Amino acid sequence: MDIDALKETIETKVYHIQPDREVPLHEHPTLDEVFYCNEGSGVGIVEDREFELKAGDVFVAPAGKMHSIRNDEPMVLTAILIPVNRxxxxxxxxxxxxxxxxxxxxxxxxxxxxxxxxxxxxxxxxxxxxxxxxxxxxxxxxxxxxxxxxxxxxxxxxxxxxxxxxxxxxxxxxxxxxxxxxxxxxx
Missing domain, CATH: 1.10.10.1100 (BFD-like [2Fe-2S]-binding domain)
Structure with missing residues (x-):
């Protein structure tokens, strides 16, 4: 495995999600999305399952699965998008x-x-x-x-x-x- 090539394909984002901003249900067909909750709390949703999130928790949305985030207070998430060939x-x-x-x-x-x-x-x-x-x-x-x-x-x-x-x-x-x-x- 070429680690340098893999590093170039991984994308990292930081989201500051306000309670009044709805994160629409969506999917990444060829990317696993791994969320790390930096601050706040909320709920991670994958298809019909919900996962409670608080600071320090990790939530994974596998490639091809509809997912979203719901929160009642400000929340900061780090998302890592990892390519997969499903x-x-x-x-x-x-x-x-x-x-x-x-x-x-x-x-x-x-x-x-x-x-x-x-x-x-x-x-x-x-x-x-x-x-x-x-x-x-x-x-x-x-x-x-x-x-x-x-x-x-x-x-x-x-x-x-x-x-x-x-x-x-x-x-x-x-x-x-x-x-x-x-x-x-x-x-």
Whole structure:
């Protein structure tokens, strides 16, 4: 393992969260997010589970899991974003990144994903997750493919206009290739 290369891919952020600021439910499809509570207290939410947080506590939101923070008092969190290449189809070892790359090349249906990547052609248990991945243009800001296509038909004909119209691409930015493909193939 190249430690220096790994260090370059890890992102650290410090959030000062006020009680009146809602942290929307969101996901990072290819990043584990580890939170350390520096000050204050609140609740970490991963899907339907809640975890109490107080100064000194650690909370982990695994890649691909919807998560949020709720608090009634000011809170300071340090977040560490660690890249992972999550396997979606275990039968054929197809990762989330493989599926997103296929989408950036024009795949929009489960059948197209199966043809390009082989995902979902084994036991089929991953089909639901493939459908979910296909429905999301930007996981960081929870922008759906439908919203991105509507923005395109509303005049967002460049990636910059798409970002402005939908809010997509303001997290990790990895969806920009997909947004460009939506513009290019108009779907």
């Amino acid at each position: 396997i979606v189809c275990h039968c054929n070892q197809v990762s989330y990144a493989d599926i997103r790359k296929a989408m950036a090349c024009g795949a929009r249906t489960v059948e197209e994903i199966q043809e390009i990547t082989g995902a979902g052609t084994g036991c089929g248990n991953c089909i639901g997750e493939i459908e979910h991945i296909l429905s999301i243009a930007c996981g960081c800001t929870n922008v759906s493919m439908d919203d991105a296509v509507k923005a395109l038909h509303g005049g967002a004909d460049t990636v910059e206009k798409m970002l402005e119209a939908t809010g997509a691409g303001n997290g990790c930015g990895k969806c920009r290739h997909l947004l460009q493909n939506i513009i290019d193939i108009k779907r």
